[in-house]
Amino acid sequence: MGLIVQKYGGTSVADLERIRNVARRVAKTFDDGNDVVVVISAMAGVTDGLMKMSANISEKPQKRELDVLLATGEQTTAALLAMTLCAMNYPARSLLGFQAEVRTDCDYGNARIVDIGTDRIRRLMTGRTIVVVAGFQGCDPEGNITTLGRGGSDTSAVAIAAALKADTCEIYTDVDGIYTADPNICPRARKLKVISYDEMLNMASLGAKVLQIRSVGFAKKYNVPVHVRSSFNGEEGTMVVNEDSGMEKLIVTAVTHDKDQARITLKKVPDQPGIAAKIFTPITEAKIVVDMIIQNTRAGGQTDLTFTVPESDFPRAMEIEREVARQIGAEEVFGGKNIAKVSVIGVGMRNHSGVASTMFNTLAKENVNIIMISTSEIRISCVIEEKYIELAVRVLHSAFGLDR
Amino acid sequence: MGLIVQKYGGTSVADLERIRNVARRVAKTFDDGNDVVVVISAMAGVTDGLMKMSANISEKPQKRELDVLLATGEQTTAALLAMTLCAMNYPARSLLGFQAEVRTDCDYGNARIVDIGTDRIRRLMTGRTIVVVAGFQGCDPEGNITTLGRGGSDTSAVAIAAALKADTCEIYTDVDGIYTADPNICPRARKLKVISYDEMLNMASLGAKVLQIRSVGFAKKYNVPVHVRSSFNGEEGTMVVNEDSGMEKLIVTAVTHDKDQARITLKKVPDQPGIAAKIFTPITEAKIVVDMIIQNTRAGGQTDLTFTVPESDFPRAMEIEREVARQIGAEEVFGGKNIAKVSVIGVGMRNHSGVASTMFNTLAKENVNIIMISTSEIRISCVIEEKYIELAVRVLHSAFGLDR
Numbered sequence: 001m002g003l004i005v006q007k008y009g010g011t012s013v014a015d016l017e018r019i020r021n022v023a024r025r026v027a028k029t030f031d032d033g034n035d036v037v038v039v040i041s042a043m044a045g046v047t048d049g050l051m052k053m054s055a056n057i058s059e060k061p062q063k064r065e066l067d068v069l070l071a072t073g074e075q076t077t078a079a080l081l082a083m084t085l086c087a088m089n090y091p092a093r094s095l096l097g098f099q100a101e102v103r104t105d106c107d108y109g110n111a112r113i114v115d116i117g118t119d120r121i122r123r124l125m126t127g128r129t130i131v132v133v134a135g136f137q138g139c140d141p142e143g144n145i146t147t148l149g150r151g152g153s154d155t156s157a158v159a160i161a162a163a164l165k166a167d168t169c170e171i172y173t174d175v176d177g178i179y180t181a182d183p184n185i186c187p188r189a190r191k192l193k194v195i196s197y198d199e200m201l202n203m204a205s206l207g208a209k210v211l212q213i214r215s216v217g218f219a220k221k222y223n224v225p226v227h228v229r230s231s232f233n234g235e236e237g238t239m240v241v242n243e244d245s246g247m248e249k250l251i252v253t254a255v256t257h258d259k260d261q262a263r264i265t266l267k268k269v270p271d272q273p274g275i276a277a278k279i280f281t282p283i284t285e286a287k288i289v290v291d292m293i294i295q296n297t298r299a300g301g302q303t304d305l306t307f308t309v310p311e312s313d314f315p316r317a318m319e320i321e322r323e324v325a326r327q328i329g330a331e332e333v334f335g336g337k338n339i340a341k342v343s344v345i346g347v348g349m350r351n352h353s354g355v356a357s358t359m360f361n362t363l364a365k366e367n368v369n370i371i372m373i374s375t376s377e378i379r380i381s382c383v384i385e386e387k388y389i390e391l392a393v394r395v396l397h398s399a400f401g402l403d404r
Numbered sequence: 405m406g407l408i409v410q411k412y413g414g415t416s417v418a419d420l421e422r423i424r425n426v427a428r429r430v431a432k433t434f435d436d437g438n439d440v441v442v443v444i445s446a447m448a449g450v451t452d453g454l455m456k457m458s459a460n461i462s463e464k465p466q467k468r469e470l471d472v473l474l475a476t477g478e479q480t481t482a483a484l485l486a487m488t489l490c491a492m493n494y495p496a497r498s499l500l501g502f503q504a505e506v507r508t509d510c511d512y513g514n515a516r517i518v519d520i521g522t523d524r525i526r527r528l529m530t531g532r533t534i535v536v537v538a539g540f541q542g543c544d545p546e547g548n549i550t551t552l553g554r555g556g557s558d559t560s561a562v563a564i565a566a567a568l569k570a571d572t573c574e575i576y577t578d579v580d581g582i583y584t585a586d587p588n589i590c591p592r593a594r595k596l597k598v599i600s601y602d603e604m605l606n607m608a609s610l611g612a613k614v615l616q617i618r619s620v621g622f623a624k625k626y627n628v629p630v631h632v633r634s635s636f637n638g639e640e641g642t643m644v645v646n647e648d649s650g651m652e653k654l655i656v657t658a659v660t661h662d663k664d665q666a667r668i669t670l671k672k673v674p675d676q677p678g679i680a681a682k683i684f685t686p687i688t689e690a691k692i693v694v695d696m697i698i699q700n701t702r703a704g705g706q707t708d709l710t711f712t713v714p715e716s717d718f719p720r721a722m723e724i725e726r727e728v729a730r731q732i733g734a735e736e737v738f739g740g741k742n743i744a745k746v747s748v749i750g751v752g753m754r755n756h757s758g759v760a761s762t763m764f765n766t767l768a769k770e771n772v773n774i775i776m777i778s779t780s781e782i783r784i785s786c787v788i789e790e791k792y793i794e795l796a797v798r799v800l801h802s803a804f805g806l807d808r
Contacts, residue, residue, distance in 0.1 A: 016460055050480075056420055057484065058491035065490065068498050069483035072476040076454075079473035080461065086469065087462035094472050098502070099547055143503055 001033040002167035003125070007135065007157035010044035011174040012231035013077050016084075022172075022231060023084040026130060030090060035125045037164065039135040039157040040081055042073025063108035067137075067147045071097070074134035074153070082132045092130040095120065097137035097145065102156065104138035104146045111138055111146035113155065113218075116163040133160060151212030158215040162222035169219070169226045175210055176230035177238035178203065180402040181255045185390040188403035192253065193236075196243040199253050202345045202379045216240065243347055251348035251355060252400035257393050259340045259386060261291070262314035263371075264321055265306040268298065268331035278328055279305065282320050288313040291341075292374045292383060308372065308383060311337050339371060340389040343381040344396055355400075356380050362399040368392055405437040406571035407529070411539065411561035414448035415578040416635035417481050420488075426576075426635060427488040430534060434494060439529045441568065443539040443561040444485055446477025467512035471541075471551045475501070478538035478557070486536045496534040499524065501541035501549065506560065508542035508550045515542055515550035517559065517622075520567040537564060555616030562619040566626035573628050576635035579614055581642035582607065584806040585659045589794045592807040596657065597640075600647040603657050606749045606783045620644065647751055655752040655759060656804035661797050663744045663790060665695070666718035667775070668725055669710040672702065672735035682732055683709065686724050692717040695745075696778045696787060712776065712787060715741050743775060744793040747785040748800055759804075760784050766803040772796055 006029065008022050022038075030036045050069050054061040078094040085092035101117030124131050135153025138146050148155050154171060161169035178200070181189040195203070197220035201213060210228055219226050219240060229237025269275060283290055293307040309317045318335055325333045349355050359380055363370060368391065372383035384392055397403060410430060417423050426442075434440045454473050458465040482498040489496035505521030528535050539557025542550050552559050558575060565573035582604070585593040599607070601624035605617060614632055623630050623644060633641025673679060687694055697711040713721045722739055729737045753759050763784055767774060772795065776787035788796055801807060 016457070053420070053484070054487060057487050061487050062490035062496075065483045065487040065496075065498055068500070069480060069487070072479050072483075075476050075479070076473060079469045079476075080457070083458060083461050083465050083469040083473070086466035092466075092469075094469055096472070096549075145500075 003035045003037075003164060004029055005037045005039060005157055005161040005164065005166045005169045007039040007153055007169065007171045008041065008231055009153065009171075009173045010041045010046070012172050013040055013081065014044040016080070018231075019077070019080050019084050023081060023088060023090075025172075025231065026081075026085065027088060027090050030130055035128075037121060037125070037131045037133060037160060037166070038081065039133045039153055039160060040074060040077045041135050041153040042070075043077055046073040046076070064144060067108045068145050070147050071134070071137045071145045074136050078132050078134040082130075085130055085132070090130055091128060092132055093124055094132045094134065096134045098139035098143065100131075100133045100160070102133075102138035102159070104140055104148070106140035106142070106144060106146060108144075108146055110149040111140070113138060113148070113159045116159055118163050121160070121164065148214075149212075151215075154212040154215035155218060158218040158222075158224055158226065161224045162218060166224065169224050171211060171226060171228045172231035173210060173228065174230065174232070175228075176233065176235055177228055178210060178240070178254070180253065181393050181397050182257065185257075186255070186393050186397050188394075188397060190402065190404045192238045194239045194241060195253060196347050197240060198243060198378055199345050199347055200240045202343070202376065203254060203256055211240070250346055251352045252344045252346040252402065253348070254345050255342065255393050255396045255400070255402065256345060257340060257342045257389050259389060260311045261308050261339050261341050261383065262311045262317075262335060262337040263306055263308045263339055263383070264314075264317055264333065264335035265304060266321060266325055266330045266333055267304050268302045269305050270329055271297065271301045271303045275328060276305075279321070279324055280307075282324060283309070283317060286313075286316060286320060288317050288320075292372045292381070294372050306372070308339070308341075338386045339383050340386040341381050341383050342389060342392045342396065343379055344400060345379045347378050349378050349380075358399055359396060362395050363392060366391055366395055407439045407441075407568060408433055409441045409443060409561055409565040409568065409570045409573045411443040411557055411573065411575045412445065412635055413557065413575075413577045414445045414450070416576050417444055417485065418448040420484070422635075423481070423484055423488050427485060427492060427494075429576075429635065430485075430489065431492060431494050434534055439532075441525060441529070441535045441537060441564060441570070442485065443537045443557055443564060444478060444481045445539050445557040446474075447481055450477040450480070468548060471512045472549050474551050475538070475541045475549045478540050482536050482538040486534075489534055489536070494534055495532060496536055497528055498536045498538065500538045501560075502543035502547065504535075504537045504564070506537075506542035506563070508544055508552070510544035510546070510548060510550060512548075512550055514553040515544070517542060517552070517563045520563055522567050525564070525568065552618075553616075555619075558616040558619035559622060562622045562626075562628055562630065565628045566622060570628065572631055573623070574631045574633060575615060576633060577614060578634065578636070579632075580634035580637065580639055581632055582614060582644070582658070584657065585797050585801045586661065589661075590659070590797050590801050592798075592801060594806065594808045596642050598643045598645060599657060600751050601644060602647060602782055603749050603751055604644045606747070606780065607658060607660055615644070654750055655756045656748045656750040656806065657752070658749050659746065659797050659800045659804070659806065660749065661744060661746045661793050663793060664715045665712050665743050665745050665787065666715045666721075666739060666741040667710055667712045667743050667787070668718075668721055668737065668739035669708060670725060670729055670734045670737055671708050672706045673709050674733055675701065675705045675707050679732060680709075683725070683728055684711075686728060687713070687721060690717075690720060690724060692721050692724075696776045696785070698776050710776070712743070712745075742790045743787050744790040745785050745787050746793060746796045746800065747783055748804060749783045751782050753782050753784075762803055763800060766799050767796060770795055770799055
């Protein structure tokens, strides 16, 4: 018996039959004597449909109103699930973002949770009511509806779990856990029983796409045990926990890849103080995330500067940098989308040398040229030509002993 | 220049193109220097679709959750219209029921407006912002979402107009005004320029279906001039106003009909004090509205009692009365749906006798048998066999000089 927050993603609530499945799972957890708070996403495809509708109105739909529109998706599912539970004679009640007191800043479309008032949820739980919270949404200090950005329901769930000091936050999705690599391109990938917050943070940002990265940050900050599992079967998934929780310490835990990469090169940039700020400030102001940067010094006080951005931001970033190049007197701007990033991740890397050389040698043996490299304490990433990415994942998975 | 509340019904906002039309009309009113508050309904068919979805979950979906679900309909349209206005460079902002401070009781599905806080709307209008309010919805003292019942957006609009002391409340719909009879069955029906609140109250309850009856009550109570007109053309519609507003005083203003009628007869009811209460209390408790009642005394301390209910409530009402009949010892319960009601309405009737006899004679001349009669100060209604209803409307329309 405990307090469990369960989050169900879009595919888990895609239609009334699946919502019924979710209700049965929730009911089972409740019958076991637990207090249950359910956080739900919009039905699969609904958010995209609403986005499309708004795109028909304007290329840049007004952000506040877009949030009002998008919030209907989760509102619908929350009502349907609560209704289904009531029809099964379970006491259930839906709460929208403003009702659950999910207080955010007013950055529409990408709002940050500032605070969650737990009084109402606690009162309902004390009365043994199942609380169904519409994920992805909150409200700002003025009472305007805000949304948390793509995958925001994960963050809603973890934040609510943190605020309630829940025993576990279960994230139900259409995959059954975190794998050592993407099983679609690496058939020997294995499901992990446990992974640390830090590894997961590196996984998420590298495209594992199972958990929204912000939710993992939240989980780490408040030490919320997160259980990633499938809503389509009863199997245990992967626990995302604190590193100290008696985890088996592998040197490398997973190999991830990300094809959503593009690179931009500014050629013959005058090598002066402040030049980097001139190049990257406009990119940052356009809210484009720069991942890797390399700089090659040429003779004669000039450098070539290359960096990577998400593929979807590539055209905008090119436009910005062409203008920058004109202003700073760089010779040329060019770029391309035919690159991808492969990474090896593992908290065990902290205490082991030789991971980088194994990685580089393994790629070299397959004649895969490394274009850029970046590292963190627990991750090494290489940008390579996109056509080699599946090969790279498979050979690295073998090389680090992850094959089943 | 003034303060105008405009309400657009479901067919007026049925798709993005129609929403654009609405936006243009709103913009025009705004450009003329008026402050504009727009109240919108869900897109045509959306509420029905949501009702159907909930019916797939349960025959009796939990009422609170049903309101949360239904409220998404108006939320969607409000966001889309505000977004469209913004895309046209008009300052617009949507407000949901709770944001517009539409405070109601907590009778889910049929909530009554208790109060409307106008501060936020006024503040927005002072800044020359067009306010788009989601109709049909409010919130109760606990912050739960409530809905006002079918056609509730009319009530939202009139209540907001009353609270703001608006100059006019324009109700845009798919008909272009109030007619002297249903043009579908009476080709000689004419559009009325003006009609009184009291006449409209009698029209609405008799099936004119243009305005929700509660909205007319509100309009009368707060003396809000209501302009019923079409969103598909620029023509003047019908003004619904106070009787004293220099209206042309016709004896009979309109002939209306209602096919949604069924009758139930309890035969040989013991004629004792308190028997009527025994018969009607369970019906009232089931929230079935009884319209007309007649009682025929038989010899031997027994009476036959006949009353009418809406057709949709007929099976439930029959069930209830069979049980009542058993308890009170009535001989038999029977009923049928093959009846309809025709009414003549007019404030001029107050000062004219002879309306009733003209009505009865006109129907008699066509051999239409009158089953039941009821009257008010400004209305006479007759229940007749359903098959004669179109004939009855047409001959009465002629007899009272309403033909064009």
